[in-house]
Amino acid sequence: MRRHTITAGILGLTALVAVTGCQATSTDTDESAAVIKIATTPLGDDPTQANPIESLASLLETETGRAVDIVDVPDYLSVVEAIRSDHVDFGIMSGFPSALAVSTGEVDALMAWRGDGAPVSTCVVLDDSPVQALDDLRDGTVAFADQASSSGYFMPVYMLHEAGLEQNDDYEVIFAGGHEGSFAALEQGQVDAACTAIMLTELGAPMFPFEDGEWRGVGESPSMPIAGAVLARPSLDEDTRALLQQTLPRVFSEENADALGALGSGFVGREAIMDPAGSEFQSFVDIAAVAGVELEDLD
Incomplete structure (x- = not known):
């Protein structure tokens, strides 16, 4: 190999x-x-x-x-x-x-x-964040993994759209270069939420860096x-x-x-x-x- x-x-x-x-x-x-x-x-x-x-x-x-x-x-x-x-x-x-x-x-x-048939994506926020629902991300900053990522961009953008939020109009978009970069941006306080795959949050470390009690998932996208x-x-x-x-x-x-x-x-x-x-x-x-x-x- x-x-x-x-x-x-x-x-x-x-x-x-x-x-x-x-x-x-x-x-x-x-x-x-x-x-x-x-x-x-x-x-x-x-x-x-x-x-x-x-x-x-x-x-x-x-x-x-x-x-x-x-x-x-x-x-x-x-x-x-x-x-x-x-x-x-x-x-x-x-x-x-x-x-x-x-x-x-x-x-x-x-x-x-x-x-x-299961939901694909969610938007992760820190547990002490004031964001309780997707609409709370209005005027906020959201990190996405990659502009061609299904779970880290397309599905959460669709989810936010269905909640009445349009990218660049209602919230600022940051592409972090991958799911890991999105998590790092959230951890460092650079963004209000990091949208990612529900699967990664379930896998835990090292794919998902937050422990139980440190984060919450806001919203769920449709399945693919x-x-x-x-x-x-x-x-x-x-x-x-x-x-x-x-x-x-x-x-x-x-x-x-x-x-x-x-x-x-x-x-x-x-x-x-x-x-x-x-x-x-x-x-x-x-x-x-x-x-x-x-x-x-x-x-």
Whole structure:
């Protein structure tokens, strides 16, 4: 297993090379022995804890019999760009960035996991905060994880919209670069609330830094019809594509739930859909439109 990082700038250069037709792909090698490359955003940086990304790579190596490379990129949009530019073989993302990527027509949706009908997001405030309801965030400052995050942006923005609050008009928006950054901003008093995944608040440390009695959740968003998806480069060879569809459901199984931690908690035990059609993601476009967010703005 190897791990390396690429920046947004390098991704832009990679995309340019791919457009000019000069980039080599794994079709230039023996596909049966090709290294599988996964694009991921940072997750689980606590050195005292097993990293779920590395656990995923190890499990996938065992199931496929192939070496796996982890390619760290800064955010969800960079995962999409890494796939579109043939820099990696696949990435695993939540509903909204998956809908964005599928809408471009430049990625291949290998599989998706259905949602479980439970609320996705909440806005976390410190326990001594005067904020008791979503409307109390009017004229306040709210931290979001990433402008392409399902649980850390899209769903809470929709939730706030339904409560009569519009971003930038009724409250100030801060993008913290990730859920961890949102929590840090709240802890340091830089924002009134940090909107995040309910799942993270349930996982506790190290994914969620607040102890019981230090925080409260204000509001709950609706559920998502699709919890997440596996998106691959269209140029991926059929053997590798089929291999991933066979092995990923085994990787994301109950027996691996502890090893996968936060990465698997949104997918393990969910119904898997193979080759999901674009229509499976249409509700995300509808939710974004109601919230005044256009998916194409994130290109």
